[in-house]
Amino acid sequence: MNLLNEGIKRDIFLFCKHRLNLSPSDEDYKEFLSVFKEYKEDLSRSEYEYNTENISSLNEVINDDMLKYRVFIEPKHDGTQIVIKVDDKVHLSHKSGSGINKQDISLLFGIFIKFRDDFLELLSKAKEKGVIVRMEIFDKEYSPFKIEKEPINFSVFDVLKGDRYLLPTEFSFPHSVEFIEVKSLRDINSMKVLSWLESKEGIVVKVYGDSLPFRNAKNFNMLVFKYKPFVVQLADEMESKKMIKEQGKLSLVFSELITEYAKDRSKSFDEMLKKVKEDHKELGSFIDKNYEIIKDYWFNSKTIRSLLQLISIE
Structure with missing residues (x-):
C-alpha cells in the first residue's frame, strides 16, 4: 500500500476522525511515515502463524496435568491483532498471514497519534531485542462485538524470540497485557477473571513448557486456549x-x-x-x-x- 497516496491518506484521516474520535495532523502523518512508509509484509509462516483451541470450561486446561507447567490467564480484547517485527524496516502481518489493509494502517496510525512515545518505545525495544511482537488494537468505537468500553488502546500479548515464546513475566513492553499466573487452583482470582469475562471478549489460558503434550493449540513452547462465552x-x-x-x-x-x-x-x-x-x-x-x-x-x-x-x- 502506498502511504504517500493522497487518497489513501484521506481515507486514513477520515477513519481516525469518525471511527476513533481522533484529530490527526499532517505533522502526525509525516512522522508516522518516517517509521511505516516502507513497511514490508514478508514475515515467514513460523513468525506469524498462531494456533489456538476454544475451550468450554477452564477446568479443561487448568488442572493437575497442566499445572506441572507454567500457566497464565489473560484477558482477550475485542479488536484487531497485528504481528510486528522490526529491523531496518517494520514488518507487519495478521496472525493468518493475510495482508495488511487500509483499516489496519488506520488503527496503527491511531495508536501512533495517541500513544506516540509508548508505541515508538515498543518498536525500538522489539528491534533491540530481536523479537516478534503480537499486539491487539481495540477501541469502543471499533469493537466487533461492541464489548470494549474505553477509547483506542493497544495490548502486547505475546513476544516470540527465535523459536520460543517469552513468559509474560519475562518481557516488559509498553502496554503489556495484564495476567494472572496460576500455580494452583487457589491462585485463580475469580473476581478478576469474572470482570474480564464481563468486559472483554473472553479470556486466554496459556501454558508454557519445553515438553508440552501435542495439541492443536501448540506454538513452539506455548499452548493457547481461548474461552469465549458465546462459543x-x-x-x-x-x-x-x-x-x-x-x-x-x-x-x-x-x-x-x-x-x-x-x-x-x-x-x-x-x-x-x-x-x-x-x-x-x-x-x-x-x-x-x-x-x-x-x-x-x-x-x-x-x-x-x-x-x-x-x-x-x-
Missing part, C-alpha cells in the same frame, strides 16, 4: 440440535463469520464465508463439505441471531 452458547445449541461432531471447527467458523459481519455488515453470507476460507485455509475442506449446514445455522441459530442483533445496534 459455549454455540456449542450448547449445537449439542441440543445434534449437530455434526466437529463442533470445535464449526464454532470457529461461526466465530470468524461473526467477526467479518461486525467489520462490514454490507457483505453477503457467501462473501464473508469466502473471507473466512482465505484467512483459515485449514478450514477450507470442512467449510466446503458442510456448506449447507453452516448456511442454515447462520440464518436460523438463536445464539447467532442475538449476537448479530447486538452488533447491529448503532
